[in-house]
Amino acid sequence: MTVISSDEMSSLLTPINAFLQCETPHAWLEEAQKEENLRIILTDHLICELKAAQSAMYLLRRYVADDATSKTLLGWLKPYEDFTYRHEGDWQSLNTKHLSKNVFNTEGLDPFKKDMLNKMVLLIKEELHHFYQVLEIMHELGFEYKSVTSSRYANGLLRHVRTYEPEKLVDKLICGAYIEARSCERFAKLAPYVSEALGKFYVSLLRSEARHFEDYLNLATQISSVDITERVTHFANVEKTLILSDDKELRFHSGVPVFQEAP
Template sequence: MNNSIIEELLAPINSFLQCETPELWIDEAKKSENLQVLLVDHLVCELKAAQSAMFLIRKYAVDKESAAALLEWLKPFEALIYKRDGNWRELADKNKLTKAMIPKSNTAYGQDLIDKMVMLIKEELHHFYQVLEIMDEYGVEYQSITPCRYAKGMLRHVKSYEPDALVDKLIIGAYIEARSCERFAKLAPHVDERLGDFYISLLRSEARHYQDYLLLAQEISELDITERIKFFGGIEAELILSPDKDFKFHSGVPS
């Protein structure tokens, strides 16, 4: 992917985010001793992104029977992370989810949510597998890590009633995807060529993911969501710019 394409993909993301990643975070991320935590946290983030998208389908778009079947489909990926159960090389053959497997939704926005989230789930789990491949190449073993404050820091501001709660979750999803995209681009020049090329390869799908989240949020909301986007943008920027003792892929300024 050449520089002009990268700049074209990043331009709307940089306009959407209310701040850039601080240089102090990049300086910490460049340290070789932090490669393991970055890769493991990236791996977990890809699974969580798929889980979050699956949760939205299950909660807002399908019946209980279908929701249970979808939960079962995701189990091999979760078992590897949470139970250290299974062979990671076999997961590539388990990423077979299609829109045809999910019944049509009866809600006004449900089918669009299904269509966008199924594509996102498949891509996030493909990235999950790619990170596992890279960890294997680099000799990085998976180890349990604590979640950083980032997503939780935004989720605590979600409204308690629908459809506003769903709209808020979609806006938060957009910020997580956009920040991931921005950080991949920031990190790429400072890591070796193999990892840098991988980070750049993720930009196109991550850029589309944040836009899909925003389009869904506006489709579902009865009101213009511009102010709500700004609200969460401010919270997201504060989490990125404020001191943070815990270094992770989405953490704040290392303290």
Template sequence: MLMYEQLLAPIKEFLQCETPESWIEQAKKPENLQVLLTDHMVCELKAAQTAMWLIRKYAVDKDSGDALLAWLKPFEEFIYKKNGSITDLAKANKLSKAIVPKAQSQYGQDLVDKMVLLIKEELHHFYQVLEIMHNRDIPYQNISAGRYAKGMMRHVKTHEPDTLIDKLICGAYIEARSCERFAKLAPFLDDELNKFYVSLLRSEARHYQDYLELAQQISDVDISERVAMFGQVEAELISSPDTDFKFHSGTPASF
């Protein structure tokens, strides 16, 4: 476990608060397992969608963008329209063609490489959560979105390249918080879920670093102030009362 403590050390330093113990108390209750796993699964898809949006908007031509849309379509059909099955999705995590950056893209290959790998991993995690739910006879049911991501995105600037930089910083915080919560929650779960959540730590830790590195590469100035500002926003969302229990919800107010 020492390896994971070393892995988590920079994440704990990056985040401005720890997950409240009261959230852990709610998350480990058996009656909350369905919403926890469902929201986790949806979050994996949303992470893939965010990465895909970044590539399509900033880095690739229409053909590559269409290939990315086709890649995500079976997962989106399952979540939003309940079309398809776990058997269909087992074969779905394949990209139909190489994604090549536009010649005039100033963000280029690094953005494409990092985000395509992130999409592949997030969709794999999506399927792993769905498989766990399927094996436990936990049905997938639509749930509403929590306040967390919207609360972060509300502070994103509206002019480029600051919009892109801010969205990358938000992505870094979302990935870092996911990693911290996996580690916090794992010891209180059964063996299968414990091993699964621990197995996610390394990729989630790398994702947050990739987002931060891209944000600094794209910015002409040091991003430390923006990182600190979003850190305050994120910590407020995590530590303030929240009546809606989700994977990234705040301090439980009442349930």
């Protein structure tokens, strides 16, 4: 595993662990670290990176972008979606260099929308870069990309999102915070049990993404007309239940595995 001081690890994980209401179950970690399950974990992680970018993109298209910019944003994700969902294109040609907030007309944007724009564009670029990095690792390990079914985790959270604004946006942002925090917690959990190269990668992701959950929470606080503590607590309990309950599939955000899934 890559060298990281205990002070740095504590600094990264303390706010994350304080936000989450439970640790990853040992039973999940036992299964996830097995060599025969590595392809499943990496593949689902890959898809999760894309979905994180898609979620941030949805927020920009729904709440910030005009129609013309929205079409440009869809173009950002299309090569990644083509590869992931339609098995089209060459993954080695993917890059994030063309992604820029300069495509947005920021004139007249209120402070909240400007803050969302800055945070979400950066998040999208990071998530798509990490998508590419996971593909590189899979290529080095000789794992051909094959689709896997999604876990119940994200949908289990989003099922509780309210349907009216601005409460809908507040809830979506809180869900984003929990997904990002759990991802970081699992990077840290897995890092000591995988190869040195993969462990270094997971620690680098922890360093890069540790602030994401706070970015989402800050946005939720800004847009809400009331204190968000009650909603944060509600989703904390939902998230805890999803993580600690039995799960029939092993995925990056899955719960307690009830059986070992064949690779």
